[in-house]
Amino acid sequence: MTFIGLILRNLATRRVRTLLTAAAVAISVTAVVTLGVVTDSLQRSAANVLLMGKADFIVAQKSVTTALTSVVAEGQVAAVARTPGVHSAVGVLVGTVHLNATNPVFIEIGVQPTELRRFGVTLDAGRPYGANATHEVMLGWQAAESLHRHVGDTVEIGTIGYTVVAIYSLNQVFGNAAAMFPLTTLQANTRKPGTVTLVAVRVDRGANVDSVMARVDRDNPNLAAVRLASQFGRIDRNLVFLNAAQAGAQIIALVIGVVVVLSTMLLSFVERIREFGLLRAIGWSRLRLLSLVMGEAVGISLLGAGVGVGLSVALTAALEHLSSLRGVLDAGYSIGVVGTGLYTAVGIGVLAALYPCARAAMLRPGIALRRE
């Protein structure tokens, strides 16, 4: 029998308690991992929406509730375009509309037809819409497939019928699952005349992107230039709140996990005081006894981690199929996610075992053996 074998045997002997305690760990791990995956996915989705187009960075209104409520006046677009080092600045209006059950959050993009190439649009079929066309639309190839539309077909978006004049490709999935309108048409339909949501900026060849961003920030105090997902909190306060809420919920889940596991381990410790006293009496060192208690806690934690990550995968898969989150939540599981589950579980186990370990280490064998 090895020492690890002894730990496993102890866990197997008290299997109901082991499973219940592991379940508590699993619930905490599920909460932490699911929240992390969902938050990460929502952040990526938000960042992807903003990063559409061929841009070195984007500029939007600073600290709005959500990025889609950003309002940048066309005059500000022109000011950004005049910033030294800026090669092009394309004003883009982004909105969403409920299309149908399959497309609950359908993205609408408004761009001037003259800016399509600079925005990175490639036409797969058809022609660009006219600058002032009120009933022409271009569909991203994924949207066209999803809606079963071809060039020349009609599609109804937000109670208005449009003729599909082109099928296009952009550099990422959200853009390809969207529809593009003449900027003025979308501004009129969304009652946002003379404004855009964001500005897609390309810098001059050889220019330092960070320097240009800093200049844009300095010259336009109510705008923010961002290029990385981690910077999007400067624009979208919801992302900041989401992160804070995630951190808070994770801490609560951890605390609940630690308290549940601690109470179980303490109960187990009290029940096994004679056994621990006996082990000390036959020469087990404090460190070895501590290793036994800690090993059992970590064993339970690892079991909980496995179950928790599994539950989290199932839960996020279910969330992805919720109609309100379809297309927005794209849960990605990585080694990092599994690692988070593992760290969480082991963290719970170790924290919860500290006090029982201290009690075990301080145990005087004579007193423990006399205990009824």
Added chain:
Amino acid sequence: MSDLAEPSGAPPLIEVRDVHLRYGPVRALDGVDLTIREGEWLAVSGPSGSGKSTLLSLLAALDRPDRGEVRFRGRPLSEDAHLDRYRRKDVGLVFQLHNLVPNLDARQNVEVAMFGTGVRRGARRRAADQLLGWMQLTDFATRRPAEMSGGERQRVAIARALANRPPLLLADEPTGNLDPDSADNVVEVFRKLHHSEGTTIVMVTHDVSIARAADRIVMLERGRIVDPGATASVA
């Protein structure tokens, strides 16, 4: 208290000097002096509450005296760092209630005493099987305590106590819960150990017939040694 008679010229293994210990208001030991020599088989007897088990607990370094000193081969049993090693390597313990780990089988109960001694897994298993064989428990190696009789459990406990070949075996009422045949078996095991291995044995018992098997019987009363011992004197 007066020191004991010295039954042989062997060097002292354990020396107890003016040891006092109280449990709350109760004086469990009240100035005990005792010398136990290498290879000696000593029985400690006396009425309930006389301090027999407390004395044994001090010899095993499970408790510490309030006053006085216990020495093993001249070294005081007071330094924490040495106590684990002392309990692991120098002393084997047998309790009245066998105190086996209930979820481990007989072999594992013996092996568990060898953790931390540097003995590898295979060697631990072989040593455990050898000891169980010596206790005539070969067929019981995979049985858990609940699947064995009191006598069998006690022999497993003795095997565990001997796992690290300690020079000193301490037994607290080892036959207290056993039927006469099982008790005789345990005494016979002690006799073999004493004669063939030269193990020093200190055995607490209130059963005079069991105590007579020892070389010397020490009588305790109210925490004091009232008879430092001669086998024939306790009749």
